[in-house]
Amino acid sequence: MDDFYRENILDHYRHPRHAGKLANPTHSHEEHNPLCGDVLRIDLHINEGQVIDDVAFSGKGCAISQASASMLTEMIIGKTTDQAKQIGKEDILEALGIEIGPVRLKCALLSLKTLKMGLYGLSEADWQKDDETW
Amino acid sequence: MFNTTEIRQDFPILRQQTHGKPLTYLDSTASSQKPQCVIDAMNDFYCHYNANVHRGIYQISEQASAAYENARKKIGRFINAHSWREVIFTRNATESINLVAYSWGLTNLKAGDVIITTEMEHHANLVPWQQVAARTGAQVKYIPVNEQGQLDLAMFDQWLTPSVKLVAITHMSNVLGVIPPVEEIITKAHSIGALFLLDGAQSVPHMPVDVQALACDFLAFSSHKMLGPTGLGVLWARQDILTAMPPFMTGGDMIKQVTLSGCTWNDLPWKFEAGTPAIAEAIGLGVAVDYLSKLGMTNVRQHEIEMTGYALERLSQVEGIHIYGPFDPQLRGGAISFTLGDIHPHDVAAVLDGEGIAVRAGHHCAMPIHDKFGLPATTRASFYVYNLPEEIDRLVIGLDKTRELLGK
Numbered sequence A: 001m002d003d004f005y006r007e008n009i010l011d012h013y014r015h016p017r018h019a020g021k022l023a024n025p026t027h028s029h030e031e032h033n034p035l036c037g038d039v040l041r042i043d044l045h046i047n048e049g050q051v052i053d054d055v056a057f058s059g060k061g062c063a064i065s066q067a068s069a070s071m072l073t074e075m076i077i078g079k080t081t082d083q084a085k086q087i088g089k090e091d092i093l094e095a096l097g098i099e100i101g102p103v104r105l106k107c108a109l110l111s112l113k114t115l116k117m118g119l120y121g122l123s124e125a126d127w128q129k130d131d132e133t134w
Numbered sequence B: 001m002f003n004t005t006e007i008r009q010d011f012p013i014l015r016q017q018t019h020g021k022p023l024t025y026l027d028s029t030a031s032s033q034k035p036q037c038v039i040d041a042m043n044d045f046y047c048h049y050n051a052n053v054h055r056g057i058y059q060i061s062e063q064a065s066a067a068y069e070n071a072r073k074k075i076g077r078f079i080n081a082h083s084w085r086e087v088i089f090t091r092n093a094t095e096s097i098n099l100v101a102y103s104w105g106l107t108n109l110k111a112g113d114v115i116i117t118t119e120m121e122h123h124a125n126l127v128p129w130q131q132v133a134a135r136t137g138a139q140v141k142y143i144p145v146n147e148q149g150q151l152d153l154a155m156f157d158q159w160l161t162p163s164v165k166l167v168a169i170t171h172m173s174n175v176l177g178v179i180p181p182v183e184e185i186i187t188k189a190h191s192i193g194a195l196f197l198l199d200g201a202q203s204v205p206h207m208p209v210d211v212q213a214l215a216c217d218f219l220a221f222s223s224h225k226m227l228g229p230t231g232l233g234v235l236w237a238r239q240d241i242l243t244a245m246p247p248f249m250t251g252g253d254m255i256k257q258v259t260l261s262g263c264t265w266n267d268l269p270w271k272f273e274a275g276t277p278a279i280a281e282a283i284g285l286g287v288a289v290d291y292l293s294k295l296g297m298t299n300v301r302q303h304e305i306e307m308t309g310y311a312l313e314r315l316s317q318v319e320g321i322h323i324y325g326p327f328d329p330q331l332r333g334g335a336i337s338f339t340l341g342d343i344h345p346h347d348v349a350a351v352l353d354g355e356g357i358a359v360r361a362g363h364h365c366a367m368p369i370h371d372k373f374g375l376p377a378t379t380r381a382s383f384y385v386y387n388l389p390e391e392i393d394r395l396v397i398g399l400d401k402t403r404e405l406l407g408k
């Protein structure tokens, strides 16, 4: 268990990167995980060059969902939207670096789901389809 | 004498370790562990007299039928039913309540009628009533509940008019632990001609429940929360009510005579048991009920009061904890829900899991009451006959560790 809450996760949980909201986001999206009551909002600012030049996340949730959101913001800032679109579930799990059971997987991937649904208008069904092949 | 250390010897799973630590099982409100005698009885059925019930003209089928019906009698006596005919086997408490909602509810409710329940119900005693209300035009009213688990009975009194046809309330909340004053509520419900359904999923396992003394009309409970196997539940109801109710599901076993133009229903209780029942499970629950009766339900309740009192005292000293439900153990069962500062209940449960402690985190199938208190989730610890005070000490240490690790 001390493994589960590894130093990198605790670090992002205690000192979240890009926490808060953007004053002038070009994209903003909020997702819920009704089973555990997690709420996550991601704001993006995308410039004319299609580069994500600013990002912020806000909401409530467990350490895993908060840390993964914080890690995701680090992954996408400065990237083009096309590059950001390449980020997949494996990348999040790799960044977390722990074994995650099926229940907590939803927490771990809430930030990615929020990004994908907000940034490319992916629907709930698209996201779940992805889940089937997971 | 109630000797927890001896009782623990009867539960093989409790000898096990999890994450290299002794298993501290504090989630009996969700499902209880099973004693060896229950496991053995089911095993014995499968090894020695496994056969379908009721129609076999050969020895092991007759043996299976007798064991199945004998289990029903034991369970009937356990809740002091007037007759074994009032004891119907279902899949779980949820199905028992659905049986009443669909069979009795759809037949007897109409637009303008009122069903009264509370804000703290398990979804099992809430969603079926919403469904039946939507189909019949009846209305569901929810008695308000505060953080200490007290019902707003003044509100209930105001709602008592002849349009109230059913009052359906839990006997012990699986979130707040509270045991509401059901005797008073039953008397009032009957005074205006309403029927009363008691959700006994938490009370039947944990305290003496006597349907004749309570004078309720329906009682629903689950085998798996009272040392018995999963896949079996019980609906008890007064015989005159059951006789007037149409079947819930139809098919084999529940009929007397079938022709291509129609059929006549079987006698009680089989009218409500369509298809092959959970035979091994019923036999298992029969043995679980023997086990609980030998311990004595008054002693079971007393042990729970002591454990709950100790837990409330110890837990209330944990920094940042907020405990829901009554503080007087006499007013409640041993399901204790709490929050720990800003730490998400999933994180609390995950850290405790690492210490070998099994607790539940979430909304415990009672979203409305969590919404009311503005909580996405709580952590819940709960106790049963096999739990020791030192397990509460371990929980407290685990919570301190959680705070050190994740407190901000």
Ligand SMILES: Cc1ncc(COP(=O)(O)O)c(C=O)c1O
Binding pocket: B029, B030, B092, B093, B094, B095, B122, B124, B125, B170, B172, B173, B174, B199, B201, B202, B222, B233, B365
């Ligand atoms: C108060 C209450 N009612 C009903 C139920 C439903 O029981 P089951 O899931 O066994 O049908 C539960 C189970 O948690 C409960 O605690």
